[in-house]
Amino acid sequence: MEPSTQKLIHTFGALADLGQEVASAGDFNEMVRTSLHLLLGTLALRRGAVAECVDEGKLHGVAVWGLDDGLLTKFSICDADKTELRESQQTLLVLEDKNSFLDRHRDTLASEGIELAVPMIVRDELTGFVLLGGKASRESFSADDFETIRAMVRHIGVGIHTHRLIEQVAQRAEENRRLYEELRAIYRDTVRAFAAAIDIKDKYTQGHSERVGRYSEIIARELGWGEDEVEGIQIAGYLHDVGKLVVDRNIINAPYHIDAKQSSELNRHPVAGYEILSPINHPYADIPLMAKYHHERLDGRGYPDGLVDEQIPLGAKIVSLADSFDAMTTDRPYRRRRSFEDVVRDLRQNTGKQFDGKVVIAFARALLKEVTGEAKERRIIKMLGKGYLDGEQVPTLLSDLISELSSAQSNAATSS
Numbered sequence: 001m002e003p004s005t006q007k008l009i010h011t012f013g014a015l016a017d018l019g020q021e022v023a024s025a026g027d028f029n030e031m032v033r034t035s036l037h038l039l040l041g042t043l044a045l046r047r048g049a050v051a052e053c054v055d056e057g058k059l060h061g062v063a064v065w066g067l068d069d070g071l072l073t074k075f076s077i078c079d080a081d082k083t084e085l086r087e088s089q090q091t092l093l094v095l096e097d098k099n100s101f102l103d104r105h106r107d108t109l110a111s112e113g114i115e116l117a118v119p120m121i122v123r124d125e126l127t128g129f130v131l132l133g134g135k136a137s138r139e140s141f142s143a144d145d146f147e148t149i150r151a152m153v154r155h156i157g158v159g160i161h162t163h164r165l166i167e168q169v170a171q172r173a174e175e176n177r178r179l180y181e182e183l184r185a186i187y188r189d190t191v192r193a194f195a196a197a198i199d200i201k202d203k204y205t206q207g208h209s210e211r212v213g214r215y216s217e218i219i220a221r222e223l224g225w226g227e228d229e230v231e232g233i234q235i236a237g238y239l240h241d242v243g244k245l246v247v248d249r250n251i252i253n254a255p256y257h258i259d260a261k262q263s264s265e266l267n268r269h270p271v272a273g274y275e276i277l278s279p280i281n282h283p284y285a286d287i288p289l290m291a292k293y294h295h296e297r298l299d300g301r302g303y304p305d306g307l308v309d310e311q312i313p314l315g316a317k318i319v320s321l322a323d324s325f326d327a328m329t330t331d332r333p334y335r336r337r338r339s340f341e342d343v344v345r346d347l348r349q350n351t352g353k354q355f356d357g358k359v360v361i362a363f364a365r366a367l368l369k370e371v372t373g374e375a376k377e378r379r380i381i382k383m384l385g386k387g388y389l390d391g392e393q394v395p396t397l398l399s400d401l402i403s404e405l406s407s408a409q410s411n412a413a414t415s416s
């Protein structure tokens with residue numbers, strides 16, 4: 001094989017390697033270092049550096065071989081250099097060339113044994129320079145060598161340029177993510193402040209909205225919902241009674257059973273809540289609907305719309321159970337809270353009529369995990385307060401309820 005053909009093959013091989021290196025998703029500095037070594041190796045050069053233009057007209061060495069690390073700090077680059085290179089279309093500079101960058105640094109370059117300065121120009125922008133020393137053989141560069149160098153430097157320049165773009169995009173994405181997180185935190189704080197405002201109005205149910213939010217979140221988690229949906233249902237729980245803000249305080253706080261007229265006034269609160277929440281651009285879906293339908297029942301006897309089972313969004317079913325569970329397990333002005341046994345009886349009787357079986361099973365499961373110690377945190381137990389779940393029969397009550405409702409569910413599934 002002719003030596004020139006051999007050299008051509010060798011050069012093509014090096015270019016292919018370089019292309020692969022530049023396109024790899026690995027470490028950026030490593031990519032540039034390998035590229036420099038490929039370039040030096042292909043032409044048997046003794047020294048070289050890849051330097052990128054950084055702020056304030058400085059050059060920063062990304063990869064340096066056979067040269068003093070501090071050397072690149074001695075070089076400066078200005079806008080006029082960039083314009084000159086663009087206009088003159090000089091793609092490779094030898095020390096004798098007329099060029100203002102060389103004019104300023106010729107002595108330093110020569111004393112360090114650098115013979116070529118190759119600008120990396122990508123999309124009309126000067127990305128940096130590749131500086132190269134002479135050949136180990138002391139031969140001078142041929143026209144073919146220059147072409148090889150130009151091609152390889154173009155590859156390296158594109159790699160650096162792409163890397164910068166990716167960095168910028170990542171930085172912007174990170175800024176956006178931070179902003180979004182901040183907005184979400186503001187939203188969450190506002191929602192909690194709202195929940196506190198609702199609960200203050202209803203002096204007998206302090207902390208009710210907060211607890212409904214937490215119960216709803218626990219149920220959704222048990223149902224295997226994703227993190228965003230879980231957060232959304234928690235918010236829906238906090239806000240489910242927001243419509244009570246427009247209901248007369250005396251009705252909400254009546255220390256006795258209210259009459260029909262007062263009751264219909266109170267029953268306006270889901271629709272009022274929907275109207276309050278609808279104009280807000282919530283980061284989670286369906287929050288206004290969950291407030292609107294948290295008093296609907298599977299048997300169609302709920303309000304405001306008398307929807308039946310499949311018409312009620314699952315989220316509203318979850319909030320509904322959380323709401324009722326908290327109502328049953330907290331003291332009210334006209335009654336003490338019910339015993340846990342009694343609450344389980346109520347759930348058993350009303351599943352399929354008021355409550356959705358899947359939702360009740362999920363809640364019972366989450367509570368059973370806390371009672372048996374399978375769950376790390378005892379969140380429901382804490383909300384119920386000391387002593388409430390002390391009875392020995394609690395785990396049995398829960399597992400019986402779960403298995404009864406589960407078999408009812410699978411029977412319904414096979415018969416349908």
Ligand SMILES: [Fe+2]
Pocket residue numbers: 240241269294295323
């Ligand atoms: Fe309500």
